[in-house]
Amino acid sequence: MPRLEELANVVLRVPSILVLDMLYKCDIDSFTDHLKARTEDMLFKYKYVIWNIYYLGHIVSTVVLLLPLGHIIQLYLHVLCALLLYMGHQIVRDYVRDEAQYGYDGALFLDSPALNRFVTALTSKLQVSQPIVMPKSTWTLKLLRFWQTYSLTSFLLNIFHKA
Structure with missing residues (x-):
């Protein structure tokens, strides 16, 4: 070691x-x-x-x-979490823009392209929202947990609202 x-x-x-x-x-x-x-x-x-x-x-x-090694590792973890948050924001922004451009208001399971866009955005959000390593600071953990809850809730509300 x-x-x-x-x-x-x-x-x-x-x-x-x-x-x-x-x-x-x-x-x-x-x-x-x-x-x-x-x-x-x-x-x-x-x-x-x-x-x-x-x-x-x-x-x-x-x-x-x-910086000592422990602080460098913690700094890189914070940078990694910030990049993951930014990627999640971009995924949601692209999804919302595509939905607004497509303009379909029916149930998701009845329209194949709408369902495909939703599943693609949802799987990308799930991959981005589960970082490999979690930082040790409490404010970053609270922010990540809030962001994960909010982003998944918004996707689920989108499904139930259209159905």
Whole structure:
């Protein structure tokens, strides 16, 4: 097991090293010289924002690089949960947009394309809403449980409302 921990310690630090390397190689001066804006004031604001993001990237990558292994794992779990929440949101948004475009108001089991869209969206939601590992913080667990309950309830209400 100590060998696995050493390997994880190296592998989980690689992304922050790569980001620092990309930021080091990036030429922000030439990038900001090519910016165009309507007024000189807006150009100054754009350059200010870009330089602040550039420096913030350095700081965040350095902090992640210096974190202990347990905190890095917890950080990556939070990022994974946030990405899963975003994917679930996109799945529901696409489903609602497709339903609005198709415009079928009858029972789902009577229309094959509507049932196919619903089953596809439901299985994707179920896959996304069951993360492989759960974070340890209580607020993230509460948010995930609320989101899972709400998303499944909204799908089930959709079935019963149309039936």
